[in-house]
Amino acid sequence: MSCASGRPWWPVPEISLLLPSVLQPLAGGQSVLTAPADGPVTVAALLDAVASDYPVLARRLRDETGALRRFVNIYVDGDEVRRLQGLDTEVLPGQEVLVIQSVAGG
Amino acid sequence: MVRMATAAESFVLAIGTKKGLWLATSRDRQEWSLTGPHFLMAEIPSIGIDTREGRTRILVGVRSPHWGPTVAHSDDFGATWTEPEQGAIKFPVDTGAALERVWQIYPDAESRPGVVWAGAEPISVWKSTDGGEHFELNRGLWDHPHRSEWGAGYGGAAAHSIVVNPAGETVHVAMSTGGVYRSLDGGTSWEARNKGISAYFMPDPNPEFGQCVHKIAADAVVEGRLYAQNHHGVYRTDDNADSWNSIAEGLPADFGFVMLTHPRRDGTAWVVPLKADGERIPPDGKLAVHRTDDAGNTWKCLSSGLPEHEYNSVLRDAASVDTAEPAGVYFGTRGGTVYASADEGETFKEVASHLPDVLCVRAALVASA
Numbered sequence: 001m002s003c004a005s006g007r008p009w010w011p012v013p014e015i016s017l018l019l020p021s022v023l024q025p026l027a028g029g030q031s032v033l034t035a036p037a038d039g040p041v042t043v044a045a046l047l048d049a050v051a052s053d054y055p056v057l058a059r060r061l062r063d064e065t066g067a068l069r070r071f072v073n074i075y076v077d078g079d080e081v082r083r084l085q086g087l088d089t090e091v092l093p094g095q096e097v098l099v100i101q102s103v104a105g106g
Numbered sequence: 107m108v109r110m111a112t113a114a115e116s117f118v119l120a121i122g123t124k125k126g127l128w129l130a131t132s133r134d135r136q137e138w139s140l141t142g143p144h145f146l147m148a149e150i151p152s153i154g155i156d157t158r159e160g161r162t163r164i165l166v167g168v169r170s171p172h173w174g175p176t177v178a179h180s181d182d183f184g185a186t187w188t189e190p191e192q193g194a195i196k197f198p199v200d201t202g203a204a205l206e207r208v209w210q211i212y213p214d215a216e217s218r219p220g221v222v223w224a225g226a227e228p229i230s231v232w233k234s235t236d237g238g239e240h241f242e243l244n245r246g247l248w249d250h251p252h253r254s255e256w257g258a259g260y261g262g263a264a265a266h267s268i269v270v271n272p273a274g275e276t277v278h279v280a281m282s283t284g285g286v287y288r289s290l291d292g293g294t295s296w297e298a299r300n301k302g303i304s305a306y307f308m309p310d311p312n313p314e315f316g317q318c319v320h321k322i323a324a325d326a327v328v329e330g331r332l333y334a335q336n337h338h339g340v341y342r343t344d345d346n347a348d349s350w351n352s353i354a355e356g357l358p359a360d361f362g363f364v365m366l367t368h369p370r371r372d373g374t375a376w377v378v379p380l381k382a383d384g385e386r387i388p389p390d391g392k393l394a395v396h397r398t399d400d401a402g403n404t405w406k407c408l409s410s411g412l413p414e415h416e417y418n419s420v421l422r423d424a425a426s427v428d429t430a431e432p433a434g435v436y437f438g439t440r441g442g443t444v445y446a447s448a449d450e451g452e453t454f455k456e457v458a459s460h461l462p463d464v465l466c467v468r469a470a471l472v473a474s475a
Contacts, residue, residue, distance in 0.1 A: 023173075055191040055192055056189060056191055059174065059176070059192075059193055060170075060172075060173035060174060061173075063174060063204035063205070064193070064196045064197050064199075064204050064205065065197075065199075065202060065203070065204045067204065069172065069173065069174050071171055071172045072172060072173070101172040101173075102172065104171065104172075105147075105171060105172075
């Protein structure tokens, strides 16, 4: 995952990961992380990329077994991944992945 | 006698609640200044105040219902917090387990600087040798053959009490449910040590293990003497947990969660009785701390300064002592009120109220905060 620096001049397909405000401090204040992608990648692979750059952020989303935390919801173009193929859901270049915390709480 | 902090000292009281951490400081344990919340909306079920190595490190177990558990520490009284990037406590891949909650953070003895123990859910014990920045799973307990038969208390299946003999290699752990386990070799191997502790809720009320011990604490002086507050039952052992005997006589109830011992004096311990398993309130709604000064043979009811009516319970780690003379006694309720005593429980004074449920308190006399 990266910011705008180091990109080639020609358009590179990207996948965008949109973060809720509460997690943005763990991504250097960014609300959107982008990953170059020239083909489909799984949500798990996308989160692996997050983990290499922002390990604390990654631990907020998944536990050490790799499972998505119970009250973290991830949407791919509007569909919650648990209703798709979970973390094996494929994301296509140009698609947006949205992280939202569940409304659970007391 | 009131023990004042010197010009270079402060009393620090860390209050972990269901929705964040508050830090209180005082010169005299009478008037407190409160800051917080830190970690707003995350529960703080465990705190360790490590005053070794010439600094004060506050370690906290943090658990967000959304973002999971972690351990953080501050060396500047909460001005900044540090969280190791990869996590201080992380189950090895081969276990297939994931950390749910850190229930206990226990700095070891002065003679073992840097060593910090942790108890966690799922039932596990961890040891750090770098001041609590990275912990290693205790494999002896994790691979224990009893593991498949350990159960979960209402709050989860956790190792919630760790008592380390400062002079030797003996470690006691208590878990709910599983009971007391003892290691004589620094944690390499573990044996169940529950003889005499009732498990009335099981078909065999006197099993080798499976007891729901709520808290254990070691006597400050007498080697091999520990105290236990059980899920009904208050006990003492004088033989390093080989056998336990009831010391509940004289208490208004034998249920409760708290067990504290004096930092220096033998025979002194405190409990906070609750009426019963099915009625988890102070007996008759009258909140009181009970102290023994003769190892549980007699108990003294201490309620000066406490409210006339209180229907909230006090959880197992929501009580603490400091190391001053006389010792300070502290506790918080699930109703969010925190009390401090500067005279070993003879009188209490409110430190804070209307906080979220208090899960954990820890206090210490430290170099100025």
